[in-house]
Amino acid sequence: MVGYREELVRNVVYINMKTSRKNSDVGVPFGLSRSTGKLYEPRAVPLGKICDCICPACKEPLYSKHCHGEKVTPHFMHAAGANCKHGYETAIHLAAKQLIEERKILALPSLFAHVQFGSSLYDRIVRSTSIVSEGVRNLNNVTLEKSIGDFRPDLIVTIADIGEVLVEIAVTHLVTSSKLEKIVRRQLPVLEIDLSKMRNITFNELENALFVDISNSSWIFHPSVAGEQEKLRELLLPLIEEAKQESSRQKIIEDKKKREKRIADQQRFAAEYFPGKWNQTIPGYESSQRAATFKNRSDDGKLLAVTKWLKIQSIPESVKIHIPGVICFGCVDQNIWQLALFSGLIHRQINVGMKTISVDSALNWLRQRFNFDAKSSENERMAVQIYLDGLLERGALVRANVDFFNIAVLSLESFELLHKFKLGHISLNADLQWVDESSWPEKSVSILLAVPHSLNATREWELLSNLRPSCNERTPKETCSWFERISGNAISENAVASYLIGAGFLIEKLAN
Ligand SMILES: [Zn+2]
Incomplete structure (x- = not known):
């Protein structure tokens, strides 16, 4: 209110x-009739002084003005000199x-x-x-x-x-x-x-x-x-x-x-x-906390943590790449940072959708987890470049462009097997078997891994990545030969085998 x-x-x-x-010089619109006590308009009463009207306010006599032919509204006027x-x-x-x-x-x-x-x-x-x-x-x-x-x-x-x-x-x-x-x-x-x-x-x-x-x-x-x-x-x-x-x-x-x-x-x-760094920083606080904890460990502590995570006893030969004359990332044993890098950025990364690795992302990842000396940063970049090129040569990576490598293996185990296969230490015919149906590769993962292996023969690789567990009716060797044939020799038997090993379709034959 x-x-x-x-x-x-x-x-x-x-x-x-x-x-x-x-x-008082302004007109009065209505005059009060002395005889009736009511108000009248000027034209309702005789013109001029004889209108017999007075002013309703001062009660002085009024003159009526009919104003015919004028633009003025008819009105009453006081006598000259009135002060109303x-x-x-x-x-x-x-x-x-x-x-x-x-x-x-x-x-x-x-x-x-x-x-x-x-x-x-x-x-x-x-x-x-x-x-x-x-x-x-x-x-x-x-x-x-x-x-x-x-x-x-x-x-x-x-x-x-x-x-x-x-x-x-x-x-x-x-x-x-x-x-x-x-x-x-x-x-x-x-x-x-x-x-x-x-x-x-x-x-x-x-x-x-x-x-x-x-x-x-x-x-x-x-x-x-x-x-x-x-x-x-x-x-x-x-x-x-x-x-x-x-x-x-x-x-x-x-x-x-x-x-x-x-x-x-x-x-x-x-x-x-900070290109490359985002891979590691975006998952957020938790991973950077873990990185900091890892960084505080001694070399031995770091090695222990990585081998425990990978469930291995010692550093596999496949991930060791000798880089002469350089101590990088504060490690006297260069195999420690190399194994860490493989386990952190390659091993099972394809499972979480990480398809690529770059020198920058590897450098940043390592700097978060190892001692970093700005004076040796050029050496370290060089070392990482050499290391990734080494993995490329061994089949763990395939070059995507100048800076990026596609990850071509599922895990450390599949890479080790692939490495041995490429060195000729194991044969397709004698030493490999299909993985158990319960461990059959996820379709999405096998498709991602087919990309770096495929080069140009896309259709055949699509077929390959769609392999079903039931294909074990054929031996691995038969399957590889078959794909070589249907690709019109565009994909060699060995290339098919490399993919099947890298993607985890084939494993080493278990000793009887
Ligand atoms: Zn008056």
Whole structure:
């Protein structure tokens, strides 16, 4: 209710617009007949002095001016030298009251109690209740200029469905804030009819403003509004609670999005400025923690940790590549960092979708886990380059482009077997068998591994990667020969065997 009043008081301030017409040289629109006591328009009475009308304000005689053929609205004038300040305003006031009293009707604007929560277009909740409906109403009773306690409204009217209504006619100024306070104290509905903007003051125009056009009228107070607003607030409480919850839900989602975007930006930045490093940093904090723990170990401790993880007793020959004359990554035994690198970036990496390795990614990975001396960084880069080239030669990697190698083996075991096969230490015919059905390679993994092996003969490699466990009806040798044939000798028997070993389809024959 306080808000309602404040709004009204603000609106009350603006008008004092007809000040110039207060003076006696301005015409009076209606004259008060001495004989009937009623107001008349100038042309309803004889022209000039004999009109027998007086000013409704100062009660001095008026002259009627019919103004035929002029652009001026007919009006009354005081005698020269009269000093009347309120003739214009009082005439309109009285005329309006006279019309309402005669016709006993009034056009009412609608009135709603409304409540609003939220300010933006999207979270705003508005509800309203009709208190007065718009339309012309009959007045059961009209009382003029009757004081109610400490103030006197222009009219008091009684309307069937509303009861007593105070009517204020505003001509030169609207209801003041002090009057409004008095009205509110009385708790009676107040309708204000604002006639200050009227141009031609005639009975016709006044009737239009009072009985037809509701745009001049407004409810400046109604005692039911506050109560209705309270009811609406109570009705809205669950909705408001829901809206609040929804809004906090939205905030959580937005915060999450912002957080994710920030992380993505950081990762993009890292990928851009520290190429290769992202492989190891993106899985996050946990892996960098593990790397730090590993870094703190002694060489022996590192070797122990890696062999334990790989479930091996010693370093296999296949991963040892001799790099003469250099001590890298703080390791006197270069096989330690080499085994670590193989276990960390190649062994079973294809299972988690890691298809490539680069000199940069290998360097960064090693620097997170081994002592790094900036002075020997060129040597270390060279060493890693040599090591990866060595693995390339042994079949663990296939060059993808200048910087990247495709991983071509499933695991350390498959690489060891492949290495032995390439050295001629084992034969396809005598020493290899199909892996047990329970260990058959995952299709997605065998397809990934087919890529580095395939070169150009794509269709045949697709067939190969789709091998089913049931193919063990053929021996490995028969299968390899068969693929060599169907590829039109594009893929050698040995190349097929290399793939089948690298992808884990073939294992070393178990000793009987
Ligand atoms: Zn006067």
